[in-house]
Amino acid sequence: MSAAAFAVRRLFQAVLTLLLATLVFQGALELLPGDPIRALFGPRRPEPGLYAALQARYDFDQPFPVRYAAYLGDLLTGDWGSSFPGGTVRGHVQEGPPIISIVRSALPVSAALLGASLVVQGAVGLVAGTLSVLLRRRAAGGLIYLAALGMVSVPVIVLAYASQALFAVELRWLPVTGTSQGLRSYVLPVLTLAAASAAYLTLLTRSELLEHLRARWIRAAEARSIPPHRIVGLHALRASLVPLVTFLGANAGQLLTGLVVVEGVFGLPGLGGALFAAIQERDPAVLTALLTLATAAVIAANLVADLLHAAVDPRVRLADRSRP
Secondary structure: OHHHHHHHHHHHHHHHHHHHHHHHHHHHHHHHHHHOOHHHHOOOOOOHHHHHHHHHHHHOOOOHHHHHHHHHHHHHHHOOOOOOOOOOEEOOOOOOHHHHHHHHHHHHHHHHHHHHHHHHHHHHHHHHHHHHHHOOOOOHHHHHHHHHHHHHHOHHHHHHHHHHHHHHOOOOOOOOOOOOOOHHHHHHHHHOOOHHHHHHHHHHHHHHHHHHHHOHHHHHHHOOOOOHHHHHHHHHHOOOOOHHHHHHHHHHHHHHHHHHHHHHHHOOOHHHHHHHHHHOOOOOOHHHHHHHHHHHHHHHHHHHHHHHHHOOOOHHHHHOOOOO
């Protein structure tokens, strides 16, 4: 299978996956008990005319297939609507802000946090994993390995609160919450979000390097008196890139899950904080939009990882062609 055909097939699969995800999200909201329009008025009974107008405005008077088709049309046109009203004041429904404005204000914060975390986890994981192999006969190599094992087992929420208490509250080296201090405000959130993934990448890099060092062509390189750091850092590491690239793409979902926790703990006004607020406020419009956006980001990350995987190892395209 050619590279172009492989890319088109993967792109089609990604679009189909996203459509199925939106169907699941909308179907789950449909199955939730209660009447969201009726809940706006609390214990008071709404006027029939106002109730019917709100039903029509938010398409609750239409069957599910019609609402789902309208939702897909809005996604394609970029009209994501407004957040669901939070209640009434003197009989008038309070308007929520446009969802696209919520996303635009929160996206730069989350993008900066995710981008920096990817860079940190990639750099730390590759360097630490390589050093643990180069120093495997010394105490330093064992310490790197044990530190990575310990970091993998720590939940991100525990690490977030622990780092916040130590470096922000006790030592006062960094701000506790918010983004008022610029780049310094992102140091703890980035390190917290990247820590577990960097530790896992360290272990994966170490495992792949040790496996390739047992290959015959590595033995041949050693017989030619090539320095160990060149054998490990150049030859063996290049051969280990395929699973490492695959991990970086597959890890996008875990990073987005941790993003909600990290932004909540450190008070960052990003997409994770907006998602958490939508859950607390029971706002189905914002919740669905943010879940769809997060799912699209995960699917896109895996698509890029698949394409990079196929570029590094053409055998992936051949295996994909043999599938039905």
